[in-house]
Amino acid sequence: MLFAAGAGGDPERYRPLLEYLAAHDCQVIAPHFERLVAREATTAELLTRPVGLVEALDRWASPGAAVVVVGHSIGGWAALCLAGATPWGRDGKPLDVPREPRVSRLVLYAPAAGWFAAPGALDAVTLPLLVYAGELDTITPVEQAIHLKSAPAEVDLRVVPKAGHFSFMHTPPPGTADDDAFDRGRFLTDLAQTTMEFATAP
Template sequence: MLFAVGGGGDPERHRPLLDHFTAQGHQVIAPSFPRLHPQQATWDDYLARPLGLVEALRDVAPDAEVAVIGHSIGAWAGLCLAGATPWSKEGEPLDVPRDSRVSRLVLYTPPAGWFAAPGALDAVKVPILAYVGELDTFVPASEVEVLKTAPAEVDLRVVPKAGHFSFVHVPPPGMDEDPEFDRDRFLAAMVDETYEFVTTG
């Protein structure tokens, strides 16, 4: 399992998820990255994410099957590896690395607006389980609907009362949840659902 962390760059914030896979005997690769600040980030900063994921797989067998699980910009990077083509604000397709070993994608709050151009997801054919929070102000649930244009099996789940960081076991300081959202219960279910999706079918 390759875990692609979000903008904060620290996979330790997802430790219970990673440990669940490790405990079941799976190889887990979860590289760290420098913090990404969207307001100041350049294209090279974004491109460093899928490039770093490919580098992290350098010692993995060429015929291995790799499930990619990612949060936010990590989910974006996972889509790139699986064949998606992001488009710039200027309306140009962007060149990103691919990896034919990607066999499944689990995407938490993927910023799918990068892939809204016609045909941007045509090469993504692996099964996808995607989550987005009903109250996410960074990635609106409507934005993620574009994933359904991929020629793949797509299970898209909009989580009631969840926000952008509801999928992180240790969220950034000051991130409050909706009082109706049972965070611990959701995260436990999310880990189980993620594992089942990755290991069955």
């Protein structure tokens, strides 16, 4: 299980999820990254994410293991890159990103999928995807996740009522808050279990 954190880059903010996966016989690899301000990040800064994920795999993964990538926000963007998606930069040109043939499935939480809006950007994504989107997410709106259904892949898309962009984190950034009607604790418990079941499905 290769975990890709959001723009903050700190997997500690998702520790209960990672501990749950590790307790269910998943080898969890969760590299730490420098914080990004995604809207202002340079191409080189963005590419540190997928490049760093591949480097972590090369260093820590069990030989021959099938790899499931779990990614939140910009971590979901990086996961899609490894699975064959081609992001397009602000200059209107495709970015040269690393690919990872060991990846067998993706689990994406509020993925930053707007980078893949160009025709054909998702054509090479053929592996199964479990995608969550927050109904109230204003950072990576639901429409970005819906667009992933245009990939030639099995895409299980789940829109979470009353969830926002940071509802997928056990320790959200300071100053953020969930909708009063959203039970984040219960949701995160269900999210961990569903992620594990999808990741370990035959």
